[in-house]
Amino acid sequence: MAESVSRPQTGPKFGIVIPARFASARFPGKPLALLAGATGEARPLIRRAWEAAMAVPGTAGVWVATDDPRIAEAVRGFGGAVVMTSASCRNGTERCADALAALPADLDIVVNLQGDAPLTPSFIVTDLVAALAADRGAAMATAGLRCSASTYDHLVADQSQGRVGGTTVVVNRLGHALYFSKRVIPYVPVGLANGHEAVRLHLGLYAYRPAALRAYAAAPPSPLEDLEGLEQLRFLEGEAPVRVVSFDPVGWDCIELNNPEDVPAIEAVLRARGIA
Numbered sequence: 001m002a003e004s005v006s007r008p009q010t011g012p013k014f015g016i017v018i019p020a021r022f023a024s025a026r027f028p029g030k031p032l033a034l035l036a037g038a039t040g041e042a043r044p045l046i047r048r049a050w051e052a053a054m055a056v057p058g059t060a061g062v063w064v065a066t067d068d069p070r071i072a073e074a075v076r077g078f079g080g081a082v083v084m085t086s087a088s089c090r091n092g093t094e095r096c097a098d099a100l101a102a103l104p105a106d107l108d109i110v111v112n113l114q115g116d117a118p119l120t121p122s123f124i125v126t127d128l129v130a131a132l133a134a135d136r137g138a139a140m141a142t143a144g145l146r147c148s149a150s151t152y153d154h155l156v157a158d159q160s161q162g163r164v165g166g167t168t169v170v171v172n173r174l175g176h177a178l179y180f181s182k183r184v185i186p187y188v189p190v191g192l193a194n195g196h197e198a199v200r201l202h203l204g205l206y207a208y209r210p211a212a213l214r215a216y217a218a219a220p221p222s223p224l225e226d227l228e229g230l231e232q233l234r235f236l237e238g239e240a241p242v243r244v245v246s247f248d249p250v251g252w253d254c255i256e257l258n259n260p261e262d263v264p265a266i267e268a269v270l271r272a273r274g275i276a
Contacts, residue, residue, distance in 0.1 A: 014111055016111045019093075019095035020066045051118070059111075059125075092231060096112045132209070137241055139215075143245055145247050146197055163259055168183070176243060212235075
């Protein structure tokens with residue numbers, strides 16, 4: 001079992017896995033991309049994601065799951081725990097499933113904090129864990145952030161330029177996901193007052209039951225998953241309910257690092273929040 005930090009815990013026992021791969025069509029080497037914080041110090045993206053995970057209260061441990069020795073070396077260099085996974089993992093969820101054998105066997109929930117989402121607030125992680133524990137019918141839980149006007153504008157601007165600026169999600173009245181897309185959904189008519197509030201930005205964050213994670217890895221990729229390039233659609237096409245916990249804007253734009261053009265915007269948030 002890979003070693004990590006052990007902490008006192010109440011409620012469901014959960015651990016955080018940060019899947020990280022070096023290859024990326026849009027941004028090769030992304031986990032090692034440098035981001036300058038409030039002090040001007042540049043730290044690699046994977047370290048900033050690890051620091052965000054370490055700030056979550058109550059976790060049983062934090063592990064970076066990767067198949068790349070360059071990423072593993074960087075993580076061990078700043079004191080993080082690494083689980084080496086297969087190069088055949090097709091996405092972060094499969095990588096989390098592959099890492100299960102190295103994690104504590106008594107984990108009730110495994111959280112996937114994606115390595116390109118270093119601005120994720122820690123309370124969203126704990127709220128997801130609580131929501132999944134309460135929704136016994138759900139296979140996993142994820143987060144939908146109601147868009148601020150600036151986040152919505154960022155998404156629409158990226159879409160108009162042919163870039164993927166983030167993923168959005170629509171939900172039913174029970175709070176279960178209807179669909180995820182790299183397009184901005186639902187459609188918001190131009191000029192609609194406060195129309196941005198209808199759009200939920202899907203954050204790079206999942207909480208799974210271990211059994212659901214294993215079942216996911218055993219299933220083949222689904223057609224919509226392949227089309228959109230969104231791993232979570234395999235759950236929906238397999239009719240596994242996905243609980244979406246909706247959050248109001250948190251006071252800063254939770255921008256993911258999807259493209260090199262996102263670096264200045266993320267660094268601006270780091271500076272504004274006083275993160276070193």
